[in-house]
Amino acid sequence: MLKWRELFRSHILERGWDYAKEGNVTDLVKTDDSISAVVKGGEHYKVKIRYSGSEITDGYCSCPYAAKGEWCKHMAAVLFLAESGSASDKSFGVPYTAAESQSIEEIIKSADRKDIEELLIHLANQDERMESFIRANLRSGSSSDVKQIEKEIDGVFYAYGDRTGYIDYYNAMSFASDLDSLIRNRIGALIDDESYMDAFNASIYAYTKLGNCDIDDDGEIASISSTCYELWQSIITSCDPKVRECIKEWFEEHSDDGTVIDYMEDMLQDFLKYELASEAELKEIIKGLEEKIESSRGQIQCPGIFTSYYGYSIDAIELRNIFARRIGITEEEIEKYMRRYMSFRSVRDYFIKKATEQNNTDEEIKILTLGKEFEKDSAYTMHSYSKRLIELYVRNKDKVAEKLERKADLLINQGAPLEDYRAYRAMCNDEEWLEERLKIIESRNNVDKRCELLAEEKMYDKLFDTIWEQKDKLGLMNKYGFALEGDYSEHILDFYAEFVSGLAEYACNRSRYDELNRYLMRMSQYPGGEERVRRLALEWIDKYPTRKVMVKMLQGYRRHCHK
Numbered sequence: 001m002l003k004w005r006e007l008f009r010s011h012i013l014e015r016g017w018d019y020a021k022e023g024n025v026t027d028l029v030k031t032d033d034s035i036s037a038v039v040k041g042g043e044h045y046k047v048k049i050r051y052s053g054s055e056i057t058d059g060y061c062s063c064p065y066a067a068k069g070e071w072c073k074h075m076a077a078v079l080f081l082a083e084s085g086s087a088s089d090k091s092f093g094v095p096y097t098a099a100e101s102q103s104i105e106e107i108i109k110s111a112d113r114k115d116i117e118e119l120l121i122h123l124a125n126q127d128e129r130m131e132s133f134i135r136a137n138l139r140s141g142s143s144s145d146v147k148q149i150e151k152e153i154d155g156v157f158y159a160y161g162d163r164t165g166y167i168d169y170y171n172a173m174s175f176a177s178d179l180d181s182l183i184r185n186r187i188g189a190l191i192d193d194e195s196y197m198d199a200f201n202a203s204i205y206a207y208t209k210l211g212n213c214d215i216d217d218d219g220e221i222a223s224i225s226s227t228c229y230e231l232w233q234s235i236i237t238s239c240d241p242k243v244r245e246c247i248k249e250w251f252e253e254h255s256d257d258g259t260v261i262d263y264m265e266d267m268l269q270d271f272l273k274y275e276l277a278s279e280a281e282l283k284e285i286i287k288g289l290e291e292k293i294e295s296s297r298g299q300i301q302c303p304g305i306f307t308s309y310y311g312y313s314i315d316a317i318e319l320r321n322i323f324a325r326r327i328g329i330t331e332e333e334i335e336k337y338m339r340r341y342m343s344f345r346s347v348r349d350y351f352i353k354k355a356t357e358q359n360n361t362d363e364e365i366k367i368l369t370l371g372k373e374f375e376k377d378s379a380y381t382m383h384s385y386s387k388r389l390i391e392l393y394v395r396n397k398d399k400v401a402e403k404l405e406r407k408a409d410l411l412i413n414q415g416a417p418l419e420d421y422r423a424y425r426a427m428c429n430d431e432e433w434l435e436e437r438l439k440i441i442e443s444r445n446n447v448d449k450r451c452e453l454l455a456e457e458k459m460y461d462k463l464f465d466t467i468w469e470q471k472d473k474l475g476l477m478n479k480y481g482f483a484l485e486g487d488y489s490e491h492i493l494d495f496y497a498e499f500v501s502g503l504a505e506y507a508c509n510r511s512r513y514d515e516l517n518r519y520l521m522r523m524s525q526y527p528g529g530e531e532r533v534r535r536l537a538l539e540w541i542d543k544y545p546t547r548k549v550m551v552k553m554l555q556g557y558r559r560h561c562h563k
Helices: 010-021 073-084 104-110 113-126 128-138 146-160 169-192 196-210 220-238 241-254 262-275 279-294 316-326 331-341 345-357 361-374 379-396 399-412 418-425 430-442 447-456 460-468 474-506 510-524 529-543 548-558
Strands: 025-030 034-040 044-052 055-061
Touching: 010 073, 025 073, 034 073, 044 073, 044 146, 055 073, 055 146, 146 169, 146 196, 169 196, 169 220, 196 220, 196 241, 220 241, 220 262, 241 262, 279 316, 316 331, 316 345, 331 345, 345 361, 361 379, 379 399, 399 418, 399 430, 418 430, 418 447, 430 447, 447 460, 447 474, 460 474, 474 510, 474 529, 510 529, 510 548, 529 548
Parallel strands: none
Antiparallel strands: 025 034, 034 044, 044 055
16 A cells, blocks of 8 residues: 555645546556556646655646645545546545535635735745745745756656656657646746746756657657747846856857757757847848848749758748847838848738738739739749739729739639639620630640530530540540530440440459449430440340359340340
């Protein structure tokens, strides 16, 4: 039997007992030296407790209460269930002796404020952990307890790691979520208290511990690293110059000394280069970026820059603007600079988005029209611009511009749906359309799309000729054959008769017989098709008498044949 009740305060035991009785503990796993489970409270909390013999050696829960170093109700619930054996067993040990008729919430709400103050002071004097808990939650005194935060960080690594500290793939996501939440909340509180050096030391502790952890991750390390980077940004933005200088010295010493694994060193080096740079250094960085940008003037893509935080291939102009804002360059000046490079798709996207948000239709039309001049080699981008332009012209009731744009889009967009085709047709008069439709149809490289438009226009002679020219015409005949049945039934039946004769010759199983039957049924729907199918059925019954299943299927066609 484990000795554990004395670790918990009586009211915590009471709540843990309730949680266990209510079935809030799931996924309980017990080994020779640990117990782990998930407990449903305000959210789902991960609990892990280690023991040796009958003694509890350590415990972890991802809830905020346990993060303060306390033994929480979720841990108690897990231990009650582990001791009992199952959630259906109602023989949990009773954690308290008095059958209280009034809940703890009711007692506290009805108590005198002075009595509560005296009780909290008494509890703080009796227990150091309780004092830390009260300080953190009531925001009284200093919350710069870096050692306590380091202990909490260790607790997260300990809870999700095995005996060697390895964190496997299945635990990596929950581990990252808990650690990210911890450092955002606890270190964020230090920043709020203006304890900047303590906040930095605590964040570096988490970062270096992560950088030396054996973890099978799927992006979790990068996510937590980015959180640390953002905390460092907050710190150096707010701290005084002396603290900033101390932080810079740390990065200069440790950004490439093996403190963390290589790709996490990249983030340290980027922070030193970009975030801790002086104004003069930032101006030099901006100058280098501008030279790179200028070298690509007139091209569609802005050159990319590798960074570990801002993006593995962030546009040079976007990175340039981030640093420009940092040295006080105004948004008006930044946009004036960007307009020199409207050939870059990313720049156009920026101004299109801004115009859309400001409901500036004229500006958006101007940029989209300009963009089409640069994007002539990209059918996809041309279509996306045309689609948006059509929407804007419809909004402006500009029928002339809408008609021209619809025509341009149909000629460039090979996959345009019939809906777009019909919309343009509705804007043309009959004489004009006779010429326009041929241009659009002949522009189609895809035979199926060409046939679709020919069928739409009921140009059946041209449709038949187009299909008949194809080496593999079965799919097209299946799709458009019935549109041609009036004048071309005999040709189509000849085609199908040749095809099904080949099927019949090699049909040897149920699926092949079913396929043969489907085509015979299709043939019978054409004028003269029933008689053609009957003759084929008679021929095959005589030719393949040993194929009992096929012959039985063909009997249905034979019974209607004339003797």
